[in-house]
Amino acid sequence: MKRILLLVALLMAGIITYTFAYSQGDEKNKPEKGVVIQMNGDLFLKDITDYNNIKEWKFKGDKPVVIDFYADWCGPCRLVAPLMKELAKEYEDKIIIYRVNVDNEKELATALNIQSLPTILFIPRKGEPQAIIGSASKDTFKQAIEEVLLKKPAK
Structure with a gap:
């Protein structure tokens, strides 16, 4: 049971990390305003x-x-x-x-x-x-x- 919970936690962390990195990557391609x-x-x-x-x-x-x-x-x-x-x-x-x-x-x-x-x-x-x-x-x-x-x- 502990292994399953650990696996689910790692999977969720990976999904969150990927989602955050992907959305940040889109913003880096656009010139910033006012800086x-x-x-x-x-x-x-x-x-x-x-x-x-x-x-x-x-x-x-x-x-x-x-x-x-x-x-x-x-x-x-x-x-x-x-x-x-x-x-x-x-x-x-x-x-x-x-x-x-x-x-x-x-x-x-x-x-x-x-x-x-x-x-x-x-x-x-x-x-x-x-x-x-x-x-x-x-x-x-x-x-x-x-x-x-x-x-x-x-x-």
């Missing part, structure tokens, strides 16, 4: 473009994107990070904001010719990406989002 998402080379290939063929830029996303290229040791990068979090919340239904640690993603950073940190890349749905190199104010980033990504004219 800065850590990006790696594979995610860039899947959601942005093939960085091995940058000469022919073909954006794969359905929302404009901001990518913050940074390093943990970079002081100006640490100043930009909280601004990106604020902007992710402000524009949560309009754009997606990613971060790329260049120390961990050297191949991606090299392919995109990232030479200075921070480099903030603005990728519209149509057209060529544009960049801000170095730290900037929140207003400067907002202006770039409005004009480059959301195509609103300057005031």
